[in-house]
Amino acid sequence: MASLCMNSLPLPPSSHSKKLALTEASSSSNGSIAAAATASKPIVVSGNPPTFVSAPGRRIVAVGDLHGDLDQARCALAMAGVLSSDGLDLWTGGESVLIQLGDVLDRGEDELAILSLLRSLDMQAKAEGGAVFQVNGNHETMNVEGDFRYVDSGGFDECSDFLEYLNDYENDWEEAFVGWVGMSERWKEDRRLSRNYWGPLNLVKRQKGVIARSVLFRPGGPMACELARHGVVLKVNDWVFCHGGLLPHHVAYGLERMNNEVSLWMKGLSECGNNPKIPFIATRGYDSVVWNRLYSRDISDLEDYQISQINAVLQDTLRAVGAKAMVVGHTPQFAGANCEYNCSIWRIDVGMSSGVLNSRPEVLEITDNKARVISSKRDTFTEFHVVDYT
Secondary structure, eight states: BBBBOOOOOOOSSSSSSOOOOOOOOOOOOOHHHHHHHOOOOOOEEEEEOOOOOTTTOOEOOOOOTTTTTHHHHHHHHHHTTTTOOOSSSOOOOOOOOEEEEEEOOSSSSSSHHHHHHHHHHHHHHHHOOEEEEEEEOOOHHHHHHTTTTTOOHHHHHHHHHHHHHHHTTTOOOOHHHHHHHHHHHHHHHHHHHHHTOOGOOOOOOHHHHHHHHHHHSSTTSSHHHHHHHSSSSEEEETTTEEEEOHHHHHHHHHHHHHHHHHHHHHEEEETTTSSSSOOOHHSSSSSSSTTOOGGSOGGGGGOOHHHHHHHHHHHHHHHHHHEEEEOSSSSOTEEEEEEEEETEEEOOOOOOOOTTOOOOOOEEEEEEEEEEEEETTEEEEEEEEEEEOO
């Protein structure tokens, strides 16, 4: 299944729903990508953050949890056909749409670099008539809450480096953030060569890292505002994407409403003033959008009636949102990306980060009403789980 990494498109700051038509440009000449990227109608985005996307004729690729592993992220994006393999971090997807399903943060040391890469690809993709979107996962919302339990020591170091690097740009956020992916390795190497670097044992350095991360990710902080550009659920054409799983009461509550509330909370704002409450239905509780694991459970240990009940909930949700299928991350699939319930749900978190399972990257591709998994074996691409939705 080919990967679809999604980054949100920059929309004007407003709490009201917006529509953004992306200007079409010539498609990439990169082999099969060029053949698929023949759409002539613009991509239209509704919502701020993006919630509903019309992307006529586009090839869609989705990638699951990345957890701070930049090398594996690049591998997955190259496998998806949207990132150059020459180390220049160039968009090669033409008019493709890439969707990343959250949990970029925690368990690795290159979290901000991955977010920077996705933003850079977002800008490049729009110039070619494509798009990159992201949805936030539970680890994004945890960090905005100040819950740093799963932060790698290198993740704290990266925050310290980035905050210092940001000062050099006189707080020109856009230029600094987009450029960080190209600078982060140099800062990391300089830090490790420093006489004062003792690794995780340096308690002063760790304290500095915690403070830096708090400054960056607190509601209203620069990284929290960057995450606020993305919602917790995204519908692209006839497919719905979220980190954990969407339920009927989420749809009844309102997808744009949830995305709006999460975004305002991350910005440190609310419709009634400052200090908004954490959006419970989207980000807290076992059945919230970012934490739900109902559809990702291994069904081999379930009774038939339990499987039927879960499938009924899934079908009710898809009917309510008007989608053919749902794509989720959040729960590592030890046997690789897969689909269940007559392929109404795709589970694409394969635990690729070295901080999780360090497994082989796999990505999901959706094109011409077909979905397939793309994996790699001995530097060659293979495909499986090909499903036709026509």
